[in-house]
Amino acid sequence: MQLQVIQNKIYQVRGERIMLDFDLAELYQVETRVLKQAVRRNLDRFPQDFMFELTKEEYDNLTSQNVISSHGGRRYMPFAFTEQGVAMLSSILNSKKAIDVNIAIIRAFVVLRQHLADYKDLKEEIAKLEKQMNTKFKDINQALNYLLNKDQQQTQQANRKQIGFKKN
Template sequence: MSDKNFNSIVPDEIVMNKIFYIRKQKVMLASDLAELYQIETRVLNQAVSRNSRRFPDDFMFQLTTEENDALTSQIVISKKGRGGRRVLPNVFTEHGVLMLSSVLNSDRAIQINIQIVRIFTKIRALLIDNADIRTEIEKVKSQLNNQSSNLEVVFRYLDELMEQKEKPRTRIGYKPEGFD
């Protein structure tokens, strides 16, 4: 299928809102992926556990309690005891999402994975663009800091000159007698 003929099944914004930044990498929750694939989360987790060798730690990992709590505060996840999660959720990195396409054989899973990979690529490009902008901003900040420190030196010298001007000066040169 060519890029021109590819139609998104789900709006890109919905997929982008399901990408989180955890442990310095972009990840997606297993439950969000299952929702996009239109399967139950347990079915996705079963497929992954049957093929666990395909999902090393850099492809998929389980959130810590702290990470889960931070994520829970960002998005609405029901609390334990109210029909919510009973175990800490798994998350998939970009490579893990790619590997899911080999585990889940439905046409929808393949199409969604293609869309997710394209979105990850767009995000990466945006981050690279932002990194260039961030570098330029840091240059400007350092120049401003240098100028600020230079101005401080100039003002310090001006203050010293003002203090010297306020002190009575002793006259130098020829003094005729009787004039003091």
């Protein structure tokens, strides 16, 4: 199973990386209603941090961003499974295909997590460099302002009307 295909089916909702029931059903090669029935029969295995039902607003938001395509008229909102929820699915969908797909999905989540960790490290390095550069630019800016102001001050002093005694 292609890792990229799975990664493209991982979305961010409520601050969690999730997969939707119809995407999982497609990967498992079962109907969505079959997957949902299996989950409903085993709801005690799926606490809120493993699986939740999307609100209409969340679902509309995903479709409006073209993250997911609209799946026609829906009577029920899709279930969203976190990484732990996907792992739990393997215990209720007991087929060879489900096990293979679950292994691939868990690997996709691991790769995604590694990319995010690498991104975080890179972001921290960039922030550190920006801070150093801002300090250097601030020093350069102060030096330039001093030089510009020095020339202006000299020009102003030369243009000032002199006071005091004049020597003949």
